[in-house]
Amino acid sequence: xxxxxxxxxxxxxxxxxxxxxxxxxxxxxxxxxxxxxxxxxxxxxxxxxxxxxxxxxxxxxxxxxxxxxxxxxxxxxxxxxxxxxxxxxxxxxxxxxxxxxxxxxxxxxxxxxxxxxxxxxxxxxxxxxxxxxxxxxxxxxxxxxxxxxxxxxxxxxxxxxxxxxxxxxxxxxxxxxxxxxxxxxxxxxxxxxxxxxxxxxxxxxxxxxxxxxxxxxxxxxxxxxxxxxxxxxxxxxxxxxxxxxxxxxxxxxxxxxxxxxxxxxxxxxxxxxxxxxxxxxxxxxxxxxxxxxxxxxxxxxxxxxxxxxxxxxxxxxxxxxxxxxxxxxxxxxxxxxxxxxxxxxxxxxxxxxxxxxxxxxxxxxxxxxxxxxxxxxxxxxxxxxxxxxxxxx
Amino acid sequence: xxxxxxxxxxxxxxxxxxxxxxxxxxxxxxxxxxxxxxxxxxxxxxxxxxxxxxxxxxxxxxxxxxxxxxxxxxxxxxxxxxxxxxxxxxxxxxxxxxxxxxxxxxxxxxxxxxxxxxxxxxxxxxxxxxxxxxxxxxxxxxxxxxxxxxxxxxxxxxxxxxxxxxxxxxxxxxxxxxxxxxxxxxxxxxxxxxxxxxxxxxxxxxxxxxxxxxxxxxxxxxxxxxxxxxxxxxxxxxxxxxxxxxxxxxxxxxxxxxxxxxxxxxxxxxxxxxxxxxxxxxxxx
Numbered sequence: 001x002x003x004x005x006x007x008x009x010x011x012x013x014x015x016x017x018x019x020x021x022x023x024x025x026x027x028x029x030x031x032x033x034x035x036x037x038x039x040x041x042x043x044x045x046x047x048x049x050x051x052x053x054x055x056x057x058x059x060x061x062x063x064x065x066x067x068x069x070x071x072x073x074x075x076x077x078x079x080x081x082x083x084x085x086x087x088x089x090x091x092x093x094x095x096x097x098x099x100x101x102x103x104x105x106x107x108x109x110x111x112x113x114x115x116x117x118x119x120x121x122x123x124x125x126x127x128x129x130x131x132x133x134x135x136x137x138x139x140x141x142x143x144x145x146x147x148x149x150x151x152x153x154x155x156x157x158x159x160x161x162x163x164x165x166x167x168x169x170x171x172x173x174x175x176x177x178x179x180x181x182x183x184x185x186x187x188x189x190x191x192x193x194x195x196x197x198x199x200x201x202x203x204x205x206x207x208x209x210x211x212x213x214x215x216x217x218x219x220x221x222x223x224x225x226x227x228x229x230x231x232x233x234x235x236x237x238x239x240x241x242x243x244x245x246x247x248x249x250x251x252x253x254x255x256x257x258x259x260x261x262x263x264x265x266x267x268x269x270x271x272x273x274x275x276x277x278x279x280x281x282x283x284x285x286x287x288x289x290x291x292x293x294x295x296x297x298x299x300x301x302x303x304x305x306x307x308x309x310x311x312x313x314x315x316x317x318x319x320x321x322x323x324x325x326x327x328x329x330x331x332x333x334x335x336x337x338x339x340x341x342x343x344x345x346x347x348x349x350x351x352x353x354x355x356x357x358x359x360x361x362x363x364x365x366x367x368x369x370x371x372x373x374x375x376x377x378x379x380x381x382x383x384x385x386x387x388x389x390x391x392x393x
Numbered sequence: 394x395x396x397x398x399x400x401x402x403x404x405x406x407x408x409x410x411x412x413x414x415x416x417x418x419x420x421x422x423x424x425x426x427x428x429x430x431x432x433x434x435x436x437x438x439x440x441x442x443x444x445x446x447x448x449x450x451x452x453x454x455x456x457x458x459x460x461x462x463x464x465x466x467x468x469x470x471x472x473x474x475x476x477x478x479x480x481x482x483x484x485x486x487x488x489x490x491x492x493x494x495x496x497x498x499x500x501x502x503x504x505x506x507x508x509x510x511x512x513x514x515x516x517x518x519x520x521x522x523x524x525x526x527x528x529x530x531x532x533x534x535x536x537x538x539x540x541x542x543x544x545x546x547x548x549x550x551x552x553x554x555x556x557x558x559x560x561x562x563x564x565x566x567x568x569x570x571x572x573x574x575x576x577x578x579x580x581x582x583x584x585x586x587x588x589x590x591x592x593x594x595x596x597x598x599x600x601x602x603x604x605x606x607x608x609x610x611x612x613x614x615x616x617x618x619x620x621x622x623x624x625x626x627x628x629x630x631x632x633x634x635x636x637x638x639x640x641x642x643x644x645x646x647x648x649x650x651x652x653x654x655x656x657x658x659x660x661x662x663x664x665x666x667x668x669x670x671x672x673x674x675x676x677x678x
Binding site for chain 2: 234235236259260261374377378380381384385386
C-alpha cells in the first residue's frame with residue numbers, strides 16, 4: 001500500500017492534468033479505443049465503460065488556463081467554465097477525445113454543445129437531456145432511450161455491441177466507486193482532520209480522468225489510511241458546501257474555507273461522482289432500466305433536477321442534520337443561473353428552520369481569497385462563540 | 394491540569410510581526426492574568442518557523458510543555474501556526490483583545506500592518522458592526538515602516554519623533570506610492586524629520602477619523618494593534634478628532650496595544666476550551 005501523501009500527490013497530478021494524459025495513454029494501449037468527454041454535473045459513466053470506452057470528465061481550466069480565445073464565444077455576463085472549456089479544446093488539449101457529452105444543466109452548457117457541433121469538434125456531440133418527469137414509465141423510459149442513443153454513437157466508432165453482462169459488470173465497478181467515496185465522507189463526518197477537503201477533492205476529481213478500476217484501487221488505499229487514527233483534530237465548525245456543482249472553485253479557495261475555521265463535511269464539488277445514492281442493481285436483465293430507476297429513485301438533490309414532490313431545500317437540510325453540520329456555505333459560481341436561482345429558495349427555508357448559512361460567489365480562476373476567507377472566518381467565529389444567541393435576520 | 398485556572402496561548406501572525414501571549418485563564422469571570430508576551434519581526438523568515446520558535450520560547454521560559462496549554466489559538470495568518478487548537482478571525486480576536494485591555498471601550502480601532510479597522514463592540518467583545526480601510530497601503534502600519542526606513546529611523550522612534558513636530562506637512566493620503574514620492578520631495582525641501590513623520594501620522598489619523606464617522610462609533614474608543622503603540626499617531630488622532638468637531642470621542646490607549654489580537658485569541662481559546670468540555674460532558678451523560 002502506498003503512503004497517503006504519495007496517493008494524494010498522484011491524484012493531484014491526475015486531477016489537474018489539463019492535457020488528460022492518462023486518457024491519451026489508455027487510448028494508445030490498444031487500437032480502436034474510444035475516449036468520451038463529459039461535462040458536469042452527472043453522467044452515467046457505466047454505459048461508456050461497458051461499451052469499452054473511457055469516460056473523461058471535463059471541468060474547465062480553473063485557475064490553470066488563461067482564457068483568450070474562449071472569451072470570443074461568450075458574453076461577459078456568462079459564467080467562466082464554457083470559456084475555459086473552449087480554450088482547452090481550441091488549444092488541442094482534448095484532441096484525443098472522440099466524442100463529447102453535454103448533460104443537461106443550463107442554457108449555457110446547451111449552447112456550448114451547439115458550438116461544438118457547429119465547429120465540428122469531435123466525432124460526435126450529444127446533448128443529453130435528463131428526465132424531469134419522475135414516473136418510471138415516462139421519465140424512466142425516456143432516459144433509457146437517451147442512454148441507448150449514446151451507446152449507438154460509440155458503437156459507430158468502435159463497433160462494440162454492449163451486452164447485459166458488460167453493463168452489469170460496469171455497474172458493479174461504479175457501485176464500488178461510489179461506495180468507497182461515500183466511505184471517505186462517512187469517516188470524515190466524524191474525523192474530518194484525517195483528510196482535508198482539499199485532499200478529498202484531489203482524490204475524487206482524479207477519478208473522473210482515469211479508468212474506474214485504477215480509481216477504485218486508489219480509493220481502497222485512501223480508505224484504509226483514514227480508518228487509522230491519523231492527523232490532529234482542531235476546533236473548527238462543520239459545514240456543508242452547496243452550489244459549486246458545475247464550475248469548480250480553485251483548489252486554493254477549497255483550501256481557504258477549511259483554513260478559515262471550518263471542516264467541510266459534505267459538498268457538491270464533484271456531485272456527479274456521488275449523484276446516485278446507494279447501489280444500482282448490478283444483476284438485472286435490463287441494466288439500462290436499472291440505471292434509469294436509480295436516477296429516478298436514488299438521485300442526490302441537484303439544481304438541474306426539478307422534482308417538485310421532493311423539495312431540494314428539505315433534502316439539503318437533511319444532509320446538514322445527518323452530517324451534524326453547524327451551517328451551510330452557499331458557494332455559487334458567478335453568473336451560474338441554476339445555483340443562484342436556487343440559493344434564495346434554500347436561504348428562505350433555512351431562515352425558517354434556523355439553519356445558519358453564509359453565501360459568496362466565485363469564478364474558477366479566482367486566486368485572491370482574502371475577502372472570502374474573512375467572511376468564512378467571521379461565520380465560523382459566530383457559530384463557535386455565539387451559537388446560543390438567536391439568529392438576527 | 395487544574396480546571397479552575399488553565400493556561401491558554403494566543404499567537405497573532407500579522408503582516409509584519411508575530412505576537413504571542415501566554416494567559417492564565419480564569420473561567421469564574423475573574424481577571425485573566427497575562428503571564429508572558431513576545432513580539433517577533435517576521436522579516437524574510439518563514440512565518441511557520443517564527444511561530445514555532447515563539448511558542449517554544451513562551452513555553453520554555455515559563456517552564457511549561459505543549460500539553461500544559463489547554464487551548465493554543467491563532468489569529469491573523471493562522472495557517473502559519475501548525476500546532477494550533479483553533480483559529481479566530483482577526484476582527485473577532487482584536488475586539489476581545491480591545492475589551493481585555495480597556496473593558497469600558499465600545500469601539501476598538503485595530504491599526505495593524507496591512508489595514509485599519511474600526512469595530513463597534515458590546516461589553517463581551519462581540520462584533521456589532523465594523524468599517525475598514527480599502528486596499529491602499531497608505532492607511533497602514535506597513536506604510537509607516539517603509540517611511541521610517543527611508544528616513545533612517547527605527548519604527549519605534551516614529552511616535553516620539555512625531556511629538557517634536559512644530560509645522561507638519563501632510564503627504565498624499567490617497568496612494569502609498571504617491572505619498573512615498575511626496576516624502577522624498579519633503580526631504581529634499583529640507584523639512585525636518587519630526588514634521589515629516591507627524592504629517593504621515595496625520596494622514597493616517599485622517600482615515601481613522603473618517604472610519605469612526607462612517608461607523609457612528611461609540612466612545613470610549615480603544616486604539617490597538619501595532620500602530621496603537623505609536624504615541625505620535627495617538628496624539629494625531631486626538632488632535633484631528635478635536636479639529637474635526639468630533640469632540641465626543643474619547644480615546645484610550647494601552648502599552649500592550651500590539652498584543653490585542655494575541656490576547657483576544659488566548660481569551661477566546663479559554664472560552665472555547667470550557668465550552669467544548671461542557672458539550673462533551675453533556676454528550677457523555
